[in-house]
Amino acid sequence: MTTENSCPIAACASFLGDKWNLLILRELFKNNHRFEDFRKNLSIAPTILTKRLQQLCEQNIISKRRYSEHPPRDEYYLTPIGESLLPIILMMRKWGHEHLDVPYPSQVKNRLTDKEVDPVLIDKNNEKVIALEDLYVE
Numbered sequence: 820m821t822t823e824n825s826c827p828i829a830a831c832a833s834f835l836g837d838k839w840n841l842l843i844l845r846e847l848f849k850n851n852h853r854f855e856d857f858r859k860n861l862s863i864a865p866t867i868l869t870k871r872l873q874q875l876c877e878q879n880i881i882s883k884r885r886y887s888e889h890p891p892r893d894e895y896y897l898t899p900i901g902e903s904l905l906p907i908i909l910m911m912r913k914w915g916h917e918h919l920d921v922p923y924p925s926q927v928k929n930r931l932t933d934k935e936v937d938p939v940l941i942d943k944n945n946e947k948v949i950a951l952e953d954l955y956v957e
Contacts, residue, residue: 881896
């Protein structure tokens with residue numbers, strides 16, 4: 820058994836792959852769905868983008884929908900599995916801002932309150948914020 824198969828963190832890191840996959844996911848969470856939007860916003864080579872989109876589709880993180888037959892053009896959307904990556908993306912965004920001193924280029928707001936979100940990890944069992952000092956691993 821490899822480390823990836825025995826460690827969910829290693830498996831997740833392998834599954835998500837390189838920076839391009841994460842940046843494509845970021846674009847999808849920002850409601851960009853078209854190849855040209857990804858290419859322009861990420862300054863990514865078309866061949867690399869095509870390969871990454873294909874991999875994300877194969878991993879069932881995104882799905883593609885045809886919006887034009889002539890010429891053939893597709894839009895890409897997050898699947899439920901892809902949508903479940905939102906907490907990871909939000910926490911990476913927060914960590915990068917707080918610890919790498921990278922400014923937020925945009926705000927993430929709650930649609931109901933119109934206030935910027937400040938993500939934290941909550942334990943579903945007791946609905947309390949998870950703190951490192953409260954954890955142990957068996």
